[in-house]
Amino acid sequence: MATVNMKTIISIIAAVWLCVSSTVAFAPSSSRTFVATRAVVAAPTALNVFGNRKTEAQKEEEAAKAAKFWQGEWVCKDCGYIYNRAECAGMYFEEQGPGFRCPQCSGPRRRYAKKVGDRVGTTLDGGDAPILLFSFGGLIATIVFGVWAVQNL
Template structure:
């Protein structure tokens, strides 16, 4: 009886794996028709008016025009690789594309000097780490004396 169950389960296992790798049935997709012919695409982009250029320059002036550098790996932030967003527009969940370092590890680069960001850098992390270390040692001393 046990061998029959083992044979049936083996057949089911083989059948299920065979169906898993079977080619999918081809589906035909119908592309929606558009009013614009495919040859009317402008490869070089649209020309901007003077007002659009001035608006873009005004918007760019609001952000740091220098480079942002990851302090961990030296990656230089590239707007083109990050959805065309300025560094300041990136949210708190932004990570370095190269080393996955948090946003707070980026700093402004001015010439050969690299500064710190406005969000405090590593000072809060270091303060709370040392505070936790001191609290742990104090608790250990208190626990040993009160045993």
């Protein structure tokens, strides 16, 4: 009969406890209550936060801010989603950070392009050219290293 030492028994108990606790953590509980939430869409309006009309200076300030940004549409080149400012916290596309993702296909911000009429252009961050350039460069370096390794080993 094989002898089992104490470390083996403790590691088996720990593994079983880990499996059970992780499955219980993701199991639905009857004591939890789920509340249905409704998304609030921020739309541009002529009223400020407190319901008062905006002054002329505030309107001019908003117009000056809007003039800094692209007035046309931004389109995701992967899925064709057109950026809607009201769906994205009222922010202009240019104000979105580098971590912004397409709400429809989760494509990165660099996959968006300006749409002028029926034509879709490219963004200022270079598009896919740097990725393709370094990918092909890495492929060539790998092939060169492989040839060198075969000849010198």
